[in-house]
Amino acid sequence: xxxxxxxxxxxxxxxASKIVEVVHLGKSxxxxxxxxxxxxxxxxxxxxxxxxxxxxxxxxxLRCINLLETPTTGDILHHGQSILHGAHKVNDYxxxxxxxxxxxxxxxNLNVLQNCVVGQVRVLGRSKExxxxxxxxxxxxxxxxxxxxxxxxxxxxxxxxxxxxxxxLAMEPEVLLFDEPTSALDPEMVGEVLKVMRDLASSGLTMLxxxxxxxxxxxVSNRVVFMDKGVIVEDDVPEVIxxxxxxxxTRSFLDRILDR
Amino acid sequence: xMYALAAATPETFWAWVIFIIQNYGSLFLIGAxxxxxxxxxxxxxxxxxxxxxxxxRTIPIKPSTPTPIKAVVRLSKVLLGVYIEVFRGTxxxxxxxxxYYGSLQLLGIDLSAMVAGILIVSINTGxxxxxxxxxxxxxxxxxxxxxxxxxxMSHVKTMVFVILPQAIRxxxxxxxxxxxxxxxxxxxxxIISVTELxxxxxxxxxxxxxxxxxxxxxxxxxxxxxxxxxxxxxWLERKLDGPENYTVMGSQTTxxxxxxxxxxxxxxxxxxx
Ligand SMILES: Nc1ncnc2c1ncn2[C@@H]1O[C@H](COP(=O)(O)OP(=O)(O)O)[C@@H](O)[C@H]1O
Ligand SMILES: [Mg+2]
Numbered sequence: 367x368x369x370x371x372x373x374x375x376x377x378x379x380x381x382a383s384k385i386v387e388v389v390h391l392g393k394s395x396x397x398x399x400x401x402x403x404x405x406x407x408x409x410x411x412x413x414x415x416x417x418x419x420x421x422x423x424x425x426x427x428l429r430c431i432n433l434l435e436t437p438t439t440g441d442i443l444h445h446g447q448s449i450l451h452g453a454h455k456v457n458d459y460x461x462x463x464x465x466x467x468x469x470x471x472x473x474x475n476l477n478v479l480q481n482c483v484v485g486q487v488r489v490l491g492r493s494k495e496x497x498x499x500x501x502x503x504x505x506x507x508x509x510x511x512x513x514x515x516x517x518x519x520x521x522x523x524x525x526x527x528x529x530x531x532x533x534x535l536a537m538e539p540e541v542l543l544f545d546e547p548t549s550a551l552d553p554e555m556v557g558e559v560l561k562v563m564r565d566l567a568s569s570g571l572t573m574l575x576x577x578x579x580x581x582x583x584x585x586v587s588n589r590v591v592f593m594d595k596g597v598i599v600e601d602d603v604p605e606v607i608x609x610x611x612x613x614x615x616t617r618s619f620l621d622r623i624l625d626r
Numbered sequence: 627x628m629y630a631l632a633a634a635t636p637e638t639f640w641a642w643v644i645f646i647i648q649n650y651g652s653l654f655l656i657g658a659x660x661x662x663x664x665x666x667x668x669x670x671x672x673x674x675x676x677x678x679x680x681x682x683r684t685i686p687i688k689p690s691t692p693t694p695i696k697a698v699v700r701l702s703k704v705l706l707g708v709y710i711e712v713f714r715g716t717x718x719x720x721x722x723x724x725x726y727y728g729s730l731q732l733l734g735i736d737l738s739a740m741v742a743g744i745l746i747v748s749i750n751t752g753x754x755x756x757x758x759x760x761x762x763x764x765x766x767x768x769x770x771x772x773x774x775x776x777x778x779m780s781h782v783k784t785m786v787f788v789i790l791p792q793a794i795r796x797x798x799x800x801x802x803x804x805x806x807x808x809x810x811x812x813x814x815x816x817i818i819s820v821t822e823l824x825x826x827x828x829x830x831x832x833x834x835x836x837x838x839x840x841x842x843x844x845x846x847x848x849x850x851x852x853x854x855x856x857x858x859x860x861w862l863e864r865k866l867d868g869p870e871n872y873t874v875m876g877s878q879t880t881x882x883x884x885x886x887x888x889x890x891x892x893x894x895x896x897x898x899x
Contacts, residue, residue, distance in 0.1 A: 434772055436690050450690070461778040471773035475791040484787055485777035512874050530773075537777050 384409050384443070385541045385572060386431055386463065391440035393426055400426050402596045404440070408541055408574050413567045415583035415604075416576045418593035419619060424576040425468075427593070428543050431574070432463045461489055464539035468546040470526040472518040478505065478529045479514035482536040490537065497536070504532040508562045524555030528562055541572040548579060580624055584608050592616045635834075642839040650830040650840075657826030658847050664743050664815070664822060665808040671744070672751025672808075673801060679706050679756035681785050684763050706756070713753035719814035722746050726818040743820040747812060751804055758800045762793035795866060802859035806852050823847060 384407040393401040401423045408414055416424050429435040431442060433449070433456055442449050449459050473481050482501035486492045492500070505511045508528040518526055527547055534542055547563070548556040560582055567573060567586045577583055583590050583604065590607040592600045592615075600607060600616045611617045620626075636645045647654075683706055685699050713721065726742040729735045737745070766789050774784040794801075813824035823844060831840035 432776055434775065436688055456690075457775075457778040457780055459778075460776060465773075465776035467769060467773065467776075469769050471767075471769035473770060473773065473788050475788065475795075485779065488783055488787055489778040515874075533777070 383445075385445065386574075387443040387446070388427075388431065389441045389443060391427075391430060391437050391442065393423075393430055393435060394438045400596050401430070401437075404598055406591065406598055406601060408572060410540070410572055411570055412589060413571075413573045413575070413587045414589045414591060415587040416574070416591045416593060417578070417580070417583055417607075417619070417623075418599075422593045423596045424593055425545050428465070428545050428574070428576055431543060432460055432465050434465075457489070461485075461537055462540045464534035464537055464542040466527070466531055466534050466542065466544045466547050468550050470518070470523070470530045470550070472521075472526055472530055472533070474518050476517075477514065478510060478516050478518075478521075478532075481518070481529060482533045485533070485537050500538075501532070501536050504535040505529070507535070507565070508532045509558075522555060523551045524558045527551065527555075527559045531559075531562060531566075535566075535571075541574060542566070544573065544575040544577070546576050546578065548577070578623070580608075580620075592619065594619065639839060642836055643843060646830065646836065646840055646843055650826075653826045653830055654823065654843065654847055657821065657823035658851060660740070660820070661809060661812050661822040661824075662851060664740075664747055664812045664820070665805060667744050668747025668751055668812075669801070669805045669808050671748035672755050672804070675748065675752030676755025676757075676759045677790070679710070679752065680759035680763055681782070681790075682706060683756070683760055684785075685781055710753045710756055713750050714757075717814075718746065718750050718811055719817055721750060722815055722818050725749075739815075739818050739820045742818055743812065743815040743822070746815070747808055751808060754804060755801070758797050758804070759793065762797035762800075763789055765796060766792050798859070798863055798866070802856070805855060805859070809851050809855065810848060 387407040388404050391401060391404040392399070404427060416427070418424055426435060430437045433442075437450065441451065444454065444459055444462065447454060449456070472478075473484065476484060479498065479501055482505060483494070483497045486497035486500060487494055502511060502514070505514060508531050510525060510528050510532055513521065513525060513529070516525075518529070521529065531542075531547075544563070548559050551559065556579070560579060563573070563575070563582070564586055575583070575587070585604075587604055589601060590604045591598055592607060592611075592613075594615050599613050600611060602612075606612070607616060608620065611620065636642045682699075682702050685703075687696055687699060691699075722742070725746050726737060726739070729737050729742070763785075770788055770792070771784055774788045779787070812820070812822045815822055816825035816828060819825065827840050827844040831837045
């Protein structure tokens, strides 16, 4: 069902095989220019990692992609159609682009199952039965099926993040954005979340992941994007980025973070 | 004759109190009933008004919002701001007189005192509740709103299914407080002859000029009402907080069981119905 409605008959511009295409995007907060002339895309089935030091604009880019921030300049295309200009419905677009937050952001008033059901029922208009069935399916996938009755505050960080991933998956988006999904976790819980993400990647889910987990970026992604001071410095396959980066800035960032 | 009257009328404070209760008991009961009715209805309607106003006042205006919608939202926000300022900035006793006589003189609507009373308490409470609820909404972590938006919820859906259930739980004590205040403050409606407890007491006191004794009884009746409501609200809050533990569903790897959480701070659920 969600697959059918995502295909647009008449693309206005760009390439329809690209789920999301960012074109000359810029973002300023007041006079602070945070993103500058970003060009970048995500194709079906790709796993793209975004790396870069803190403050380089990674979160802002992700938040622009699902319109939690409004870009100052440029455009975002969904299957070739502009979502900033034209008749594109923002809330409809957002159901195709899921988001997993650093701080989990599970709905505190709802238990784990309800967290995964509410969007399906209230936004996608699925019946409660179907929604619960799907929710259970994804909760099992992330190993949270036994905690469906728990409220968020009764869960550990790792459990919260896995439930949040299930909530996003239950909407069956075309691409799932992850903003440093393991950065708020205690070290012993990082592994369980990364394992879920590896499983998702190998099951063919399209993912865009902002991460400081270099091993994950290297082993799981098809492409790695290195950002610095609001621009994309390098966008290439992991082998190139990690072994033979073309830019000095990429090399020095990796030397620093990999302690080599 | 003089002697007979003296024998029939009480002489001590407590004798007067008993005499008043015996003779005017039903008047106090009617007054108390009307007071409770106005206070509860007014608080409930005021809560609904406050909810509506707060939801409108928290509509985000983005650069991408179409201009006509932007204009309507901005204008609504200004008007609602004026409403809040006016009704919080003037005494309810003055509002009562203005609305009661003004509606007849300006609009030709002859409100009954009771209807006017409920109207005034509702609008007045609405102005306070709007600010209380807005505070409640704004105290909810931004991440909750962002997560709701990220799955495609509109502002209204975000409010109804995610933010308000949490905000309302948080402002329940403040709402209870509004009800208590209203039970006491309906007394100002005696100015437009609403037959609430204060008005009834004044009538009773006027007959024998026993203001102290009558209003002593009146105080006790008010106290009973507010105390009872306080206890009921406490019970309600505890009930809404729900059980302190949750059940783990059995699976191949983990046996079923119950987890006890001591710091558990449950919020009432709305979704998943
Ligand atoms: N809402 C905001 N208002 C003002 N400045 C912001 C806002 N969000 C982010 N910034 C600024 O934008 C820059 C990039 O931030 P961010 O995208 O969070 O970087 P990263 O995720 O790479 O650490 C930072 O300098 C940050 O201070
Ligand atoms: Mg960030």
